[in-house]
Amino acid sequence: NNLSDDVGPKWSPDGRKILFDSDRDGNREAYVMDGDGGNQTRLTNSNAFDSATSWSPDGSKIAFASNRDNNNPLGFDAYNFDIYVMNADGSGVNKIVDDPEYDAEPKWSPDGRKILFVTGRTGNFDVYEMNPDGTGQRNLTADNDKADGAASWSPDSRSIAFVRKIEGKDQIYLMDADGNNLKRVTNNSANNSQPSWSPD
Numbered sequence: 001n002n003l004s005d006d007v008g009p010k011w012s013p014d015g016r017k018i019l020f021d022s023d024r025d026g027n028r029e030a031y032v033m034d035g036d037g038g039n040q041t042r043l044t045n046s047n048a049f050d051s052a053t054s055w056s057p058d059g060s061k062i063a064f065a066s067n068r069d070n071n072n073p074l075g076f077d078a079y080n081f082d083i084y085v086m087n088a089d090g091s092g093v094n095k096i097v098d099d100p101e102y103d104a105e106p107k108w109s110p111d112g113r114k115i116l117f118v119t120g121r122t123g124n125f126d127v128y129e130m131n132p133d134g135t136g137q138r139n140l141t142a143d144n145d146k147a148d149g150a151a152s153w154s155p156d157s158r159s160i161a162f163v164r165k166i167e168g169k170d171q172i173y174l175m176d177a178d179g180n181n182l183k184r185v186t187n188n189s190a191n192n193s194q195p196s197w198s199p200d
Helices: none
Strands: 006-010 017-022 031-035 050-055 061-066 082-087 094-097 102-110 115-119 128-132 148-153 157-164 169-176
Touching: 031 128, 050 102, 061 102, 061 128, 082 102, 094 115, 102 148, 115 148, 128 148
Parallel strands: 031 050
Antiparallel strands: 006 017, 017 031, 050 061, 061 082, 082 094, 102 115, 115 128, 148 157, 157 169
């Protein structure tokens, strides 16, 4: 009940906490609260844009995107985001992706072995995967000139749903976790976005 922009709620794996973003303190930061809305706590503290995106499967860590290290004389670069991992209490912040382009939207795989992210380093937006420490970065959607994003892991970590812009409209695709077996799911004249998997 305030005038802030509180967005992107995500339940912790144990169902006890909710991770969300808020600009209530003057700029976008990551917060966590109990499932009933109590004990609202700020996890990040920077002058830039911090967006809490993904819990690790065991609930011990959180991956987020921020442009905190990319300030310039004209202010923070709205495009140059990097990816960080921190402990669930906000301590131990570690940058795992450091690139001069847009790197954001990290999503931890349910088996904990990989993190998906979206990057603009190729000249258009592509979906990449990496190890949780930032090593082994690999482009999964490399062979196209389309903008890809909004990637989502299947519960068994074997498939990925994502959005590709085709002729100006967002369409939903599926692929294997290694980028193979691409399949278009939606094919219409409307925008189709934010794919989410059912639990099974």
